[in-house]
Amino acid sequence: MTQKDSIAVTGEAITLTGVSKTYMTASGALPVLRDIDLHIEAGQFVSFVGPSGCGKSTLLNIIAGLVSYDTGTVTVGGQPPREGRDDIGFMLQKSVLMPWLNVSKNIELPFIIARRRGADTAQRVTDLLELVGLSDYATMNSWELSGGMQQRVALARALALDPGVMLMDEPFSALDEFKREHLNIEVAHMSERFGKTTILVTHSISEAVLMSDRIIALGANPGRMVGDITVDLERPRRPEMIGSDRFQQISNEVRAALSQGMEESQ
Numbered sequence: 001m002t003q004k005d006s007i008a009v010t011g012e013a014i015t016l017t018g019v020s021k022t023y024m025t026a027s028g029a030l031p032v033l034r035d036i037d038l039h040i041e042a043g044q045f046v047s048f049v050g051p052s053g054c055g056k057s058t059l060l061n062i063i064a065g066l067v068s069y070d071t072g073t074v075t076v077g078g079q080p081p082r083e084g085r086d087d088i089g090f091m092l093q094k095s096v097l098m099p100w101l102n103v104s105k106n107i108e109l110p111f112i113i114a115r116r117r118g119a120d121t122a123q124r125v126t127d128l129l130e131l132v133g134l135s136d137y138a139t140m141n142s143w144e145l146s147g148g149m150q151q152r153v154a155l156a157r158a159l160a161l162d163p164g165v166m167l168m169d170e171p172f173s174a175l176d177e178f179k180r181e182h183l184n185i186e187v188a189h190m191s192e193r194f195g196k197t198t199i200l201v202t203h204s205i206s207e208a209v210l211m212s213d214r215i216i217a218l219g220a221n222p223g224r225m226v227g228d229i230t231v232d233l234e235r236p237r238r239p240e241m242i243g244s245d246r247f248q249q250i251s252n253e254v255r256a257a258l259s260q261g262m263e264e265s266q
């Protein structure tokens, strides 16, 4: 039995059928996504990889309910996505913390916005601080923290309302390699422990392999799926796995799918 089987799955399934998107720009129509069919099971960890501009962020934003789409259907936990859903946590490359609030108040903010602040909120904030290793920094100003610590606060804030779905758009790409790998492993372990459905947008094939159950390779012009690769490495994931033969084989499968997609785009 894998570790994932032994925990309650709290995630929500995500389904996209025939999703296409064209942006209207000053220089005309820009088709960005074409016919995306994708089903992600509850609790699965999926990464989107692909060349710059292939539509990874657009696809993630559509699932978050932040960007509209032209054709097709999208459901998250059986319902169409919309901005502000409590069951979808979102994390970006820049943490966008409120500088006038200290660490704990930043983590408390989602409860206030969602009008869900209650008797147990203070305890929940304490637990979240512990989860992301910031118990000793609760009263510090957010602008006094290092980049890695700010992203930890952002992670705690995204988890605050206990969403079934976590959407992460290159969350640690501004950090140095060591901090990035460390946080990647922590996020992978959280996903294993809490069973949240997680989508990660990344430029890094090794980051995708290290964290995911499945990697969706996208090609550009317009963005479309060019590969769907299963990552069958055991869990919990460990940094040493990067050196294994299986890790390299899976990375090469992803590379091959991306190269094929680039050839087809030309």
Ligand SMILES: Nc1ncnc2c1ncn2[C@@H]1O[C@H](COP(=O)(O)OP(=O)(O)OP(=O)(O)O)[C@@H](O)[C@H]1O
Residues within 6 Å of the ligand: 023, 024, 025, 030, 032, 050, 051, 052, 053, 054, 055, 056, 057, 058, 059
């Ligand atoms: N709001 C918008 N209006 C018009 N065009 C947009 C908008 N957002 C994105 N685009 C364009 O759509 C295309 C896809 O952008 P998107 O950010 O989804 O790609 P990406 O794969 O995430 O790129 P990157 O890896 O560089 O972050 C790009 O050509 C981009 O310029």
